[in-house]
Amino acid sequence: MSSILAGLFGTQSDYKKLELEVENLGFLDSEYIVYLSDDHHNSQYLASVEIKNKDITDKVRQIFNENHAHKIYLFENMSIDQASYIHLKRLIDARSKAEIHSSPDVRIKVQHDGMNSEVKA
Incomplete structure (x- = not known):
């Protein structure tokens, strides 16, 4: 079965350029989807390609990186027919929640004995 490579793109990325590069790689219109909002000129968008x-x-991942993808996700055993926006968004949300984000340096305090006989009164 095929897999889906999905990328989340920022506002600075041109979806038309992405479509052209994916098609130049040999993909047909029916093998990729670009999910746009109503205001697609100044908003983020999601794109998925059936692998x-x-x-x-790796070639599709490179195209995504060249078009400033913020995040790239691989969903195995999924066809383009199953790659609806709502379904992909739920899977991406679940993966994002499961990721362990880097935390700031944590200092661990060790237990001490408190005041002892060395303290002068």
């Missing part, structure tokens, strides 16, 4: 051959994954 049938694992060798092409």
Whole structure:
């Protein structure tokens, strides 16, 4: 079965350029989806590409990176027909919640004995 490579893109990324590069790689219109909001000129968007051959994954990932993808997700055993926006968004939200985000340096206090006989009165 195929896999879906999905990328979340920022406002500075041009979705038309992304579509052109994906098509130049040999993908048909039916093998990728660009999910746009009503105001697609100044908003983030999501794109997904159906990967049938694992060798092409790196090439699509490179195109996503060149088009300023914030995050890239691989969903195995999924076809483009199953890649609705709502379904992908739920999967991405679940993965984001499961990620362990880096935390600031944590200092661990060790237990001490408190005041002892060395303290002068």
